[in-house]
Amino acid sequence: xxxxxxxxxxxxxxxxxxILTAARRLFGAxxxxxxxxxxxxxxxxxxxxxxxxxxxxxxxxxxxxxxxINEEILAKFKEVERRCRGVNLRRRLxxxxxxxxxxxxxxxxxxxxxxxxxxxxxxxxxxxDVNIAHYISNIAIAMGLATDxxxxxxxxxxxxxxxxxSVLNFISGESFFRPMMDIDPSSxxxxxxxxxxxxxxxxxxxx
Amino acid sequence: xxxxxxxxxxxxxxxxxxILTAARRLFGAxxxxxxxxxxxxxxxxxxxxxxxxxxxxxxxxxxxxxxxINEEILAKFKEVERRCRGVNLRRRLxxxxxxxxxxxxxxxxxxxxxxxxxxxxxxxxxxxDVNIAHYISNIAIAMGLATDxxxxxxxxxxxxxxxxxSVLNFISGESFFRPMMDIDPSSxxxxxxxxxxxxxxxxxxxx
DNA sequence: AGATATTTCCATCAACTGATGGAATCATGT
DNA sequence: ACATGATTCCATCAGTTGATGGAAATATCT
Numbered sequence: 001x002x003x004x005x006x007x008x009x010x011x012x013x014x015x016x017x018x019i020l021t022a023a024r025r026l027f028g029a030x031x032x033x034x035x036x037x038x039x040x041x042x043x044x045x046x047x048x049x050x051x052x053x054x055x056x057x058x059x060x061x062x063x064x065x066x067x068x069i070n071e072e073i074l075a076k077f078k079e080v081e082r083r084c085r086g087v088n089l090r091r092r093l094x095x096x097x098x099x100x101x102x103x104x105x106x107x108x109x110x111x112x113x114x115x116x117x118x119x120x121x122x123x124x125x126x127x128x129d130v131n132i133a134h135y136i137s138n139i140a141i142a143m144g145l146a147t148d149x150x151x152x153x154x155x156x157x158x159x160x161x162x163x164x165x166s167v168l169n170f171i172s173g174e175s176f177f178r179p180m181m182d183i184d185p186s187s188x189x190x191x192x193x194x195x196x197x198x199x200x201x202x203x204x205x206x207x
Numbered sequence: 208x209x210x211x212x213x214x215x216x217x218x219x220x221x222x223x224x225x226i227l228t229a230a231r232r233l234f235g236a237x238x239x240x241x242x243x244x245x246x247x248x249x250x251x252x253x254x255x256x257x258x259x260x261x262x263x264x265x266x267x268x269x270x271x272x273x274x275x276i277n278e279e280i281l282a283k284f285k286e287v288e289r290r291c292r293g294v295n296l297r298r299r300l301x302x303x304x305x306x307x308x309x310x311x312x313x314x315x316x317x318x319x320x321x322x323x324x325x326x327x328x329x330x331x332x333x334x335x336d337v338n339i340a341h342y343i344s345n346i347a348i349a350m351g352l353a354t355d356x357x358x359x360x361x362x363x364x365x366x367x368x369x370x371x372x373s374v375l376n377f378i379s380g381e382s383f384f385r386p387m388m389d390i391d392p393s394s395x396x397x398x399x400x401x402x403x404x405x406x407x408x409x410x411x412x413x414x
Numbered sequence: 415a416g417a418t419a420t421t422t423c424c425a426t427c428a429a430c431t432g433a434t435g436g437a438a439t440c441a442t443g444t
Numbered sequence: 445a446c447a448t449g450a451t452t453c454c455a456t457c458a459g460t461t462g463a464t465g466g467a468a469a470t471a472t473c474t
Contacts, residue, residue, distance in 0.1 A: 015421080015422095046422075046423085047422065047423050047424075048423095049422075049423065049424085050421075050422055050423070053420095053421070053422075054421090
């Protein structure tokens with residue numbers, strides 16, 4: 001019966017969930033094309049056919065990974081929104097930067113997967129994009145750049161995207177940037193947060 | 208004789224140069240793994256073996272592409288440096304943003320190829336990175352964030368990287384961002400420049 | 415225990431990819 | 445015209461990849 005298979009993801013020890021975890025890590029580390037179904041199966045310690053039994057095509061598994069991180073990000077954004085309520089804009093920006101950096105530094109594959117999505121052609125067979133568009137308006141409102149979800153200006157959207165991109169890039173590019181700064185991982189996280197605040201806070205708070 | 212083959216790149220009509228041009232476009236559009244040597248050969252209208260005759264392994268051709276854009280970027284940075292001389296910091300930032308945006312919008316594959324490089328594992332067989340690290344110090348000096356090439360602080364480097372990343376992301380992510388802003392390509396370029404200036408100028412000019 | 419359904423693995427397939435050898439073609443210099 | 449070297453294409457190879465059929469193993473239920 002299918003119901004059992006659908007609920008399998010709830011249990012992290014289930015085979016379907018274990019495959020998803022391995023796929024998420026490897027897709028995030030290598031991208032879609034440089035990750036083979038055999039690599040994922042090997043990481044779990046199973047045969048490729050078992051992977052296909054649980055997830056069908058490779059594209060379906062990838063879509064499953066994106067759906068999972070999509071939920072995670074949405075939850076994180078809601079947390080940001082909640083924690084931002086009632087504080088001034090400067091603090092709101094600092095909270096958002098700290099929370100998103102902490103989350104992404106502990107889940108670096110998420111940043112990679114989102115950025116990988118930027119490159120994928122729109123005319124591809126399957127739509128695999130993380131639905132970022134929907135969040136943008138919410139953040140713009142949470143940050144006080146707009147009041148109504150339907151009334152977010154192009155400028156406001158662009159500014160949110162710029163912030164969002166900066167965070168993602170510093171996380172995804174760590175292996176590239178950190179050596180040229182010659183600092184340890186912990187310091188890197190601090191420098192990233194500090195830099196983001198240095199750049200973003202004045203832009204949004206100066207009148 | 209080898210000298211003829213080495214000089215072949217000077218002439219844009221030479222087979223070696225034509226292959227390089229096609230490779231640059233396709234690698235930039237699809238990434239390394241999703242671009243086959245047959246795709247590149249087909250774009251030029253030749254057989255795969257002719258491609259290998261001129262460039263050897265696929266990795267060598269990719270390295271050739273990166274070397275070419277590396278030179279281009281270096282020249283562009285020098286132009287920025289030259290045009291920035293003698294003007295105040297605010298104008299310097301605006302000049303840098305305008306020049307780099309114009310360049311990258313007319314060569315979008317460059318932004319893609321640099322960002323693709325961020326994801327490539329450091330332990331891979333061949334080093335294929337565009338040498339960004341070297342430019343960072345130069346820009347920091349040109350922007351007045353440091354005076355001596357050896358004395359660029361971690362903070363200054365991080366701030367330059369943040370700027371650089373923002374530009375790259377807006378270019379590479381156009382097909383992703385523009386639909387959600389619902390504007391035409393020309394407006395997109397304007398919004399990007401405007402947003403970058405909005406965010407970056409206050410950060411570096413407020414005292 | 416025995417029947418049934420689910421899960422896993424082995425063997426295998428067709429398509430694709432990077433790469434090469436060698437024949438055929440073309441260009442160049444004498 | 446001829447010889448020499450450079451260039452191009454055709455045929456082909458071995459390795460990898462996504463995917464499947466079917467046997468074997470395991471779990472579930474009565």
